[in-house]
Amino acid sequence: MDSETNETPNARPRLASFLVHALQVQSERNPTSRWQKLAAFAISFVILSIVSFALLWLGDRINAPGMAVTRILARLQAPAVAMFYPGEAQNQIALVLYDQEFLESQGLAWPIRYADHGDWFLRLVDSETKPKAIFVDIPFSQNRDDRSLESLIAAICSITHDHGVPVFMAALPSTRSKGLTLRSGLNPDSGDPRGPCFTMVGIGYEPDPVDRILWHYPLTTHLGPEGWKAGPSESETVPKYRSAALALAEDVAKLDLGKETDQLALVWGYDTPDQSGMSPMNAYCQPGKASWLSFIPGFLRTPFESAPQRPVCPYHAAFSMAQIGEFSEEDMKKHLDGRFLIVGAFVPGYNDLIDSPIHGLIPGPYLHAMALDNLLTYQGQYKLSTDWNNPSGDLVLSGLAAIFAVFLVHIALARVRVSFERARCFPAFLKQDSLPGKQRPMLRAIAGLVAWVAKLMLVTIGAVLIIALLQKCFRIGMLPVVELATMTIAAEALDHLEKIKAFIIKNATLIDQNMRRICQDIREWFRPRP
DSSP: OOTTTTOOGGGSOHHHHHHHHHHTTTTOOSOOOHHHHHHHHHHHHHHHHHHHHHHHHHHHHTTGGGOHHHHHHHHHHHHHHHTTOOOTTGGGEEEEEEEHHHHHHHTOOSSOOHHHHHHHHHTTOOSSOOOSEEEEOSOOOSOOSOTTHHHHHHHHHIIIIISOOOEEEEEEEETTTTEEEOSTTOOSOOSOTTOOOOEEEEOOOOOOTTTOBOOEEOSEEEEETTEEEESOOSOTTSOEEEBHHHHHHHHTSOOOOOOOOSOEEOOOOOOOOOOTTSOGGGGGSBOOOOOGGGGSOHHHHGGGOSSOOOOBOOSSEEEEHHHHHHOOHHHHHHHHTTSEEEEEEEOTTOOOEEEETTTEEEETHHHHHHHHHHHHHHGGGOOBOOOTTSOOHHHHHHHHHHHHHHHHHHHHHHHHHHHHHHHTOSOGGGTOTTSOTTHHHHHHHHHHHHHHHHHHHHHHHHHHHHHHHHHHHSSOOHHHHHHHHHHHHHHHHTTHHHHHHHHHHHTHHHHHHHHHHHHHHHHHHHSOOO
């Protein structure tokens, strides 16, 4: 017989023996030392981490960020992340929307006249009601035959200078002017001797190319060789403009957000405000209240819910412009005073809609409201939209922690399985010899499939919990951590960890010999030559 086949574990070299004993700790029945258990734990975690990052690298080569499964898990993750989102800034922001109710009550059609805009803007301020700022999320960019433009300009200048409420106007970028532009005749310096009447801000955003959901929000946009590009520029001389949320945070809230290094990774809120007194346009949705059930994926909860669940209402208070005309002074002060007001439109034919991972399709102004809420909440520690092409230290630590969470679930389930084997607690129908021989394999296969699915569900829930905690503690976005966790769950689902451990155990002696040969070559390389 060959010497290798007769070799016992004790006859193996030291490294091989250590690897085998360490990796077999979970399946051995004999008592093991604390160091052996720690070694098994560490080596298995290192193997799973290497496999996860290898799958992430391989997936990146085949466009893993565009994989649908990553976005599905990210959407499941969003309510759990919202569990830890502070709500201090929620009541500082409110939306006022032109909607169908307003058009019908006023007998108007969209778009309404400039003079009508001016009249309704003025109704948002009075001697008793003074918002912090008004952002008009309606870009007046196209010239149209409406001679009442001067009335709109006069109203905006009155709000700014007479009432002391700063006004921000949505504008679109132009490569020709290398900046933001509005229609002719409408510009910040409208000839008022008291100074500019408003500030132009950007409203551009880029939905995710896979699921069209808004995961990111540009704070600044700069002009590159191929046009306008979201994110900071390395050169201070490159033309750029600020987003609405950034301008409101800097100019009105006076926040020092530090140097911008990446886009804002949006954290969507879940707990919606009291819907009483709000616009009937929210009748389609239900108030949201985050709970620990958020960590259980929705597709697992739905079969046990008594009735189909409506979408969750948006995070910020919203009122129809028609309600503004009916509010008393007390109502105006209660709902609008001291708040950032975002004025937008939600009318037929005006397709300013965005997709939120929590709320579904909602009017576009909610995007700027959520981004502003993030900046007011986190200030200089807002979440960064980094990726694995240039990972930060926080992202690497968070990724390892996500792998660790999946690994802990793996260890726990392995221990449970070993305990059941020792106690012989498997279902009796899998062990009865009275069953026909053809039925036993089928029943075992079904039981194995159920156990496999349950294992993946527990792993997913563990990953959801740890990612939510990580985003609370670090300046990271959710998508890159979800991408790595997806690869870790895939490695776990395919039993890569067990397969690699089995390979190492089987080939421990060969691995040891190769390691010794490499170490010997390194020593020879550095040995002084005569």
